[in-house]
Amino acid sequence: MLQVSRKVDYALRAAIYLAAQGQGRLVPANEIAESRRIPKKFLEKIIKDMQRAGLVTSYRGAQGGYTLARSSDRISFRDVIEAVEGPIALNVCVNEGHDCSVMASCNMQRVWREGQRRMLEFFAGTTLADMNPRIFLNTSVEAAV
Amino acid sequence: MLQVSRKVDYALRAAIYLAAQGQGRLVPANEIAESRRIPKKFLEKIIKDMQRAGLVTSYRGAQGGYTLARSSDRISFRDVIEAVEGPIALNVCVNEGHDCSVMASCNMQRVWREGQRRMLEFFAGTTLADMNPRIFLNTSVEAAV
DNA sequence: TAATACTAGACTAAATAGGTCGGAATTAAT
DNA sequence: ATTAATTCCGACCTATTTAGTCTAGTATTA
Numbered sequence: 001m002l003q004v005s006r007k008v009d010y011a012l013r014a015a016i017y018l019a020a021q022g023q024g025r026l027v028p029a030n031e032i033a034e035s036r037r038i039p040k041k042f043l044e045k046i047i048k049d050m051q052r053a054g055l056v057t058s059y060r061g062a063q064g065g066y067t068l069a070r071s072s073d074r075i076s077f078r079d080v081i082e083a084v085e086g087p088i089a090l091n092v093c094v095n096e097g098h099d100c101s102v103m104a105s106c107n108m109q110r111v112w113r114e115g116q117r118r119m120l121e122f123f124a125g126t127t128l129a130d131m132n133p134r135i136f137l138n139t140s141v142e143a144a145v
Numbered sequence: 146m147l148q149v150s151r152k153v154d155y156a157l158r159a160a161i162y163l164a165a166q167g168q169g170r171l172v173p174a175n176e177i178a179e180s181r182r183i184p185k186k187f188l189e190k191i192i193k194d195m196q197r198a199g200l201v202t203s204y205r206g207a208q209g210g211y212t213l214a215r216s217s218d219r220i221s222f223r224d225v226i227e228a229v230e231g232p233i234a235l236n237v238c239v240n241e242g243h244d245c246s247v248m249a250s251c252n253m254q255r256v257w258r259e260g261q262r263r264m265l266e267f268f269a270g271t272t273l274a275d276m277n278p279r280i281f282l283n284t285s286v287e288a289a290v
Numbered sequence: 291t292a293a294t295a296c297t298a299g300a301c302t303a304a305a306t307a308g309g310t311c312g313g314a315a316t317t318a319a320t
Numbered sequence: 321a322t323t324a325a326t327t328c329c330g331a332c333c334t335a336t337t338t339a340g341t342c343t344a345g346t347a348t349t350a
Contacts, residue, residue, distance in 0.1 A: 001337085002149055002226070004236050004257075006308065012253060028326065037246050042309055044327070061317025062325040077256065081147070091149050101182050107276045108157060111222065112149075115267050122260050131252045146306085151339060173295065187340055189296070206348025207294040297346070303339095310333070317326080 004081070010038045011046050011084045012077065015055065019072035019128040026065035046084055053083035073129035078120055080128075090116040149226070155183045156191050156229045157222065160200065164217035164273040171210035191229055198228035218274035223265055225273075235261040 013036040021027050029047065033040040047066055050056040057069045068075065082088060091112040093100040103109065158181040166172050174192065178185040192211055195201040202214045213220065227233060236257040238245040248254065 001230060002147065002153075002233055002235070004147055005306095008147075009236060009238075009253075013247065013251060016251070016253070030326085036251075039309065041311080045309090045329095048328075058327065059317085060315075060325095060327040062323095063318060064316080064326045066327090085146060088147055090147070091154060093154075102158065106158060106161070106181075108154075108161070111271055111276075115264060118263055118267055119260060122263055126256055131256075150337095175295085184340065186342080190298095190340090193297075203296065204348085205294090205296045205346075208349065209295045209347085211296090291350100293348100293350085295346100295348080298344090299342100300344105301340105301342075303341100305336105305338075307336075308334090311331085313329090315326100315328070318324090320321100320323080 005085065007046055007084050008081050010036075010043060011050060011080050013038060014043060014047060015050065015068070015075065015080050015128055016131045018056065018066060018068050019075075020132065021067075023068045023071055026059055026063065026067055028065040032066070049084045050080065053079070055079055055083055068128075071129075072132075073127050075128045076124045077126045078123040081123060088116065088120060090119070150230065152191055152229050153226050155181075155188060156195060156225050158183060159188060159192060160195065160213070160220065160225050160273055161276045163201065163211060163213050164220070165277065166212075168213045168216055171204055171208065171212055173210040177211070194229045195225065198224070200224055200228055213273075216274070217277075218272050220273045221269045222271045223268040226268060233261065233265065235264070 014032050017032050017036050018027060029040055029044050032038065032047075033043050038046075047056055047058070051058055051066075051069075055069055055075055056066050058064070058066050078088075089095045091108070092098055093103065093106075093109050094112045094116060100106065100109070159177050162177050162181050163172060174185055174189050177183065177192075178188050183191075192201055192203070196203055196211075196214075200214055200220055201211050203209070203211050223233075234240045236253070237243055238248065238251075238254050239257045239261060245251065245254070
């Protein structure tokens with residue numbers, strides 16, 4: 001339906017929450033889940049995805065928890081989206097190596113590519129730091145308000 | 146998965162095919178289905194959606210078929226997408242009247258809105274006529290090539 | 291009246307979304 | 321050493337959506 005999944009939404013909520021806590025502070029899943037209204041067990045899996053993508057670091061055991069692996073202004077929406085959903089492709093025919101049966105006569109590929117390029121450009125330019133209440137760094141988002 | 150459905154893809158293939166045949170010529174479902182590799186019965190339902198949205202006109206009986214309801218340069222990708230999928234909302238919280246539980250502290254809504262605005266702007270600016278082989282009218286698509 | 295087309299609605303198989311469950315492994319504090 | 325806090329892991333589950341198919345029409349024309 002051309003809509004982001006709950007997974008992406010939850011991942012970003014969590015990432016933004018971690019960003020607000022400051023890199024370094026270890027935040028347990030419970031706290032994130034409760035404060036951002038995310039099912040805890042589901043959240044754990046989602047954060048694991050972000051960890052695998054190198055966005056989050058985790059520590060087990062008592063006093064353990066999660067923290068951002070790098071500063072919030074170097075983690076973009078695109079990073080988070082792709083961490084949990086894999087690479088974005090607006091249509092199957094935009095994938096590398098995909099061979100569309102009607103490609104020669106269809107001409108749509110270029111449209112999907114360009115639409116996707118614009119979307120990615122925007123999501124890559126918006127970072128977790130931009131979500132910090134009050135201070136918005138991304139001028140393109142700023143300009144839209 | 147943030148990807149357009151087969152339905153949207155088929156709808157656009159069909160619409161582009163109709164555009165290429167010229168408004169006025171009645172094209173039967175069979176011809177569209179075969180030439181664009183779309184399951185016929187599925188196609189009929191999809192075209193019905195486009196008809197309900199006022200994009201296509203149909204005529205029953207022998208020599209019947211489908212044709213565009215207006216000229217191809219006045220039917221955009223956005224028109225077709227919304228005809229078969231309903232209004233686009235990049236995230237649930239962008240919908241009118243939706244009340245997000247963590248909205249006050251989340252700040253993401255503005256990002257989805259702006260991302261969506263950019264996407265729609267592009268899809269609304271790209272028409273079926275732009276898909277005519279060789280002649281591309283939409284300069285923004287043109288520029289991307 | 292036969293052939294060609296679209297129409298309507300029920301049905302279905304497979305995939306995806308959105309989780310849940312139960313416990314094992316790890317660590318810090320007591 | 322024990323316990324409590326915490327992540328990690330894999331299997332499981334269920335509802336919804338996707339991508340169609342099937343059957344039985346109705347309308348139109350030659």
